[in-house]
Amino acid sequence: MNDFFRKTSEEVLNDLEVTQKGLTAEEVERRREQYGFNELAEEKRKTAFQVFLEQFKDFLVIILIAAALISAFLGELESTIVIVVVVILNAVLGTVQHRKAEQSLNSLKALSSPTAKVLRDAQKVEIPSREIVVGDILYLDAGDFVSADGRILENHSLQVNESSLTGESLSVLKETGKIDQEDVPIGDKKNMVFSGSFVTYGRGVVVVTSTGMNTEIGKIANLLESAKDKKTPLQNSLDQFGKKLAIAIIALAIIIFALDLFRGNDLVDSFMFAVALAVAAIPEALSSIVTIVLAFGTQKMAKQNAIVRKLHAVESLGSISVICSDKTGTLTQNKMTVQKVYVDNRVVEHDKLDLKNPVEERLLLMSLLCNDSVTIEQKEIGDPTEVALVNFGEGYQYDELKIRKEYPRIGELPFDSDRKLMSTVNKYEGKSYMVTKGALDVLLSRIVKIETSEGVYDFTDKHRKEIEEINRSFSNDGLRVLGFAYKEVKDGDISFDDENGLTFAGLISMMDPPREESYDAVAACIEAGIKPVMITGDHKITAAAIARQIGILMDESEAVEGSEVEKWSDEKLKEKVAGISVYARVSPEHKIRIVKAWQEKGNVVAMTGDGVNDGPALKQADIGVAMGITGTEVAKEASSMVLTDDNFSTIVKAISNGRSIYANIQNSIRFLLAGNTGGVLAVLYASLLALPVPFAAVHLLFINLLTDSLPAIAIGLEPHQKNIMKEKPRDIHVPLLNKSFARRVLVEGLLIAAATLTAFHIGLAKGSHMLAMTMAFSTLCLARLFHGFNARSRQSLFKIGLFTNKYLWLAVIVGVVLLHLVLLLPPLMGVFEVAPLTPGQFGTIYALALSPLVLIQLYKVLFIK
Ligand code: ATP
DSSP, rough: OOGGGOOOOHHHHHTOOTTTTTHOOOOOOOHHHOOOSSSOOOOOOHHHHHHHHHHSSSSSHHHHHHHHHHHHHHOHHHHHHHHHHHHHHHHHHHHHHHHHHHHHHHHHHEEEEEEEEEEETTTTEEEEEEGOOOEEEEOOOOOEEOOOOEEEEEEEEEEEEEEHHHOOOOOOEEOOOOOSSSSSSGGOOEEEOTTOOOOEEEEEEEEEEGGGGHHHHHHHHSOOOSSSOOOOHHHHHHHHHHHHHHHHHHHHHHHHHHHHHHOOOOOHHHHHHHHHHHHHHTTTHHHHHHHHHHHHHHHHHTTTTESSSHHHHHHHHTOOOOEEESSSTTBOOOEEEEEEEEEEEEEEEEOOTTSSSHHHHHHHHHHHHHHOEEEEEEEEEEEEHEEEEEEHHHHOOOOHHHHHHHEEEEEEEEEETTEEEEEEEETTTTTTEEEEEEHHHHHHTTTEEEEEEEEEOOOOOHHHHHHHHHHHHHHHOOOOEEEEEEEEESSSSSOOGGGOOOEEEEEEEOOOOOHHHHHHHHHHHTTOOOEEEEEEOOOOOHHHHHHHHHHHHHSGGGGEEHHHHHHHHHHHHHGGGOOOOEEEEEOOHHHHHHHHHHHHHOEEEEEEEEEGGGGGHHSSSSSEETTTTTOHHHHHHSSEEEEOOOOOHHHHHHHHHHHHHHHHHHHEEEEEHHHHHHHHHHHHHHTTTTTSSSSSSHHHHHHIIIIHHHHHHHHTOOOOOOGGGGGOOOTTSSOOOHHHHHHHHHHHHHHHHHHHHHHHHHHTTTTHHHHHHHHHHHHHHHHHHHHHHHOOOOOHHHHHHTSSOOHHHHHHHHHHHHHHHHHHHHHHHHHHOOOOOOHHHHHHHHHHHHHHHOOOOOOOHOOOO
């Protein structure tokens, strides 16, 4: 089976029972059944029951279960039942949240899964790579991932990077002929391509020989890494913080336990209380809150066209201070139309060519021949620059397919954004001609002659000056300019060295207007303290004209060319970088230096990319952003976010979402910690003053495990805050749990504790410990629920609207109802050790529980702008 490289391509097609037309739909179905999907085995997903069981692995839950067993052993069956019920409910809640988060993250993953182009039923179609089967005819272009092993049928300068298999970082130039040897190492099987590699140059057609685990990479691959749960930096730091806090609190619980015993309290009661205190004070939900908020947040971002591929990106999004963006298609519409043409010494509008003039007609032919794009039934397929040329030809009733049949292509050198040229060799009147099109500044240095209707002349400085002048005037209007040239060659076998000694044929300019949204998005960036930078392969004058229009460029001195950057040392670039907003004629390797220069100045940088060579820059950036429509698979793989609409304004929206998500996570954690602090302070107070305990163990469990987590999630889902893009980017070095955060947690905790203890003292004054506990418990529970409204935002409720977070209302109502069930239903009253309350006492509890909300809102109204 493994000797496809030793056979001719016809033999391989025969062996695999497939024709040049590709497989039929039924055949694909049959083969899928036989070989399965084209994917590497992943670790099995956990079942809901497994997730449920995992909730019991938590250290605190284990302590609780131990406590339940001990109390059962000591005959306290009621406490045992309460603890078991509370623990199970908590685990159910945890499982539901985990599943929800997992589902939304999975749907996100599906959105960014790789695709492949194959021939099915004689039609070229794009399918998810996992649907490839053995025998599929697969098309490969520069920037594509090879997603199955295959034998090459057609090869146009195909070069493939196979470093993931062979470790060799240089690309391999592929061949089609059979290799007559046994035992050839992978790197030398030049007529094959292998899954896990990617195309760096050229194009090719292959027939798939093996898929999934049968591919070479499948044989060496371990289970896929992506199946493992990876934590984000924020989650890791919260986990660490949680652990440290847990140790401190357990120490505290032990001290309080010892104090209780010392004072002669019952051993079991003291033990249960210490356990409950630990459970109530240790914030075990911190990192899972982050997971849930990130999962829902990224779902929302996906709906707004930004697909997050790496979760940790969301955390840094809010800190972005520079966006380096491509021009074409991202800031502009990528809908190009030909405008002015320069040919035979004159400038003409796009519809005013004189086709009777052979020089003018030949320029039109060249634009259709040195061109891979087509329009079929109004559908435009291919590079927009080339589509514009096809439409230009259609304006004169020249059909690109007919022309390409009449003057067949016998050789080619594909376009790449480093070289900025493309050449084809076509048959024309019995001879072979190489047609080259590309960036004028690159092309001009290769020109030795010029053709006009009067004949072909040597190319002089005068010609050069005139053409440069025309180019400048086109570019000043924001037009993109392509130069065209040709020469006679012997045959189709050409190399880059042949792109020389050319005869100039003409210039074709095209318009690519800015996207409507770009204007506002650029303004929003600047207001949000984010510097937008344009990086483009286009000409400096064209780029500057567009940048000026949309507000990126204020002064001509802010635009430079890649060639200038090349002359600067890294140190000099770092010095200059803050003053540059447009980089023109840039190659992918300049991009990485620009990102690094900004980063060294302490910035968090987003960089867009689409090409095969953009990978390193996308990886170097803090957030690599790939284009979903025009981007190559390689660029997508290297990025942490993909834009499904290729639109600059989507990045700005994503940053605003990132800022909100971070703020929501912070608020939600503050809510949890402030509530816990309130409870702990109340217990400490009672313990230090040798008062009776303010809560029963079940009270603390009830609050912490049942009524607290829903509001925390609701705060995490707080809708977008209006002013979030009026602030400066968040300093990435300031941790989430910083000093001012701790101060707020403490103050809010103190207010909650004060309300709770006031209720406790009122109860004690009535002479009943049970009543005092009931009042303290109810006040703590309600005050924490109401505090949820404080935690929504830095701003007052009057500014953000009382009813704008309906989830929080729902969570608070559920909490209040649960509390009232416990306070009012006799069987539950017994279990939860609560005393009946009079309406007056209910009033007192509500008034006290509302006091932190009222005080904090008052403060916000008075002091926060
Ligand atoms: P951006 O980098 O903002 O996407 P761009 O599309 O102009 O801008 P490239 O695609 O790298 O960047 O193109 C660089 C230059 O190469 C263009 O300005 C143009 O002169 C030339 N060019 C673009 N497309 C082609 C093509 N299909 N054939 C020949 N030359 C091209």
